[in-house]
Amino acid sequence: MPKTVTICFDATDSTREALEHEAEARDVKVDEIINRAIEQFLTGHQLVNRRLHGRVDVDMSAVARPIDGEIGTAILPGRILDISEGGLKLQCHSEFDDIEEVVKVGGQVEIIFTVPDKEYPVCFTCEVRHIYRKASSELGCEFVDASNENFDSLKAILSANAN
Incomplete structure (x- = not known):
């Protein structure tokens, strides 16, 4: 299991609320969303559009x-x-x-x-x-x-x- 490190940062109330809402909607923890976003940013991976049909x-x-x-x-x-x-x-x-x-x-x-x-x-x-x-x-x-x-x-x- 990889070693974890605690990172603290300031976030606006609206950002915190949005993260909590998204975590609840996805049934995951807030830190999972943040970790994934940071990993995607650092590795240069783009978010994949999961839609079958173009908007x-x-x-x-x-x-x-x-x-x-x-x-x-x-x-x-x-x-x-x-x-x-x-x-x-x-x-x-x-x-x-x-x-x-x-x-x-x-x-x-x-x-x-x-x-x-x-x-x-x-x-x-x-x-x-x-x-x-x-x-x-x-x-x-x-x-x-x-x-x-x-x-x-x-x-x-x-x-x-x-x-």
Whole structure:
């Protein structure tokens, strides 16, 4: 077993809170995250993009509705910032101080948005994979279920924005 050394450094409260949140989400200790980051920095290894599908930047109005809890308990208006065949990032404009009062990592939400040139909105069921706490909270969501027609609409958005 390699010998360990204790290193102390100052960190802002927001950095400490972000590290603790990420460690909890990954079910690891904070020092594991810090060690990995330092090792990657020192060895020059780049973080690997684990996404199967490339993301496309968009700016579309959307609504998220948590479906794990009581029906109709919360509606989260927001904007889709990027999208792929695998999922999307939703910036929430919520009146909730803590977004995790409404949604949790691993929970499911319905994301409803209107596709350009469509008369009606499309709906995707997603699993919340990440919650980013910023001035406006952002949800990283993975699609878990959609009709073929919805995925056809999604592919049209992706091809139109890829050009």
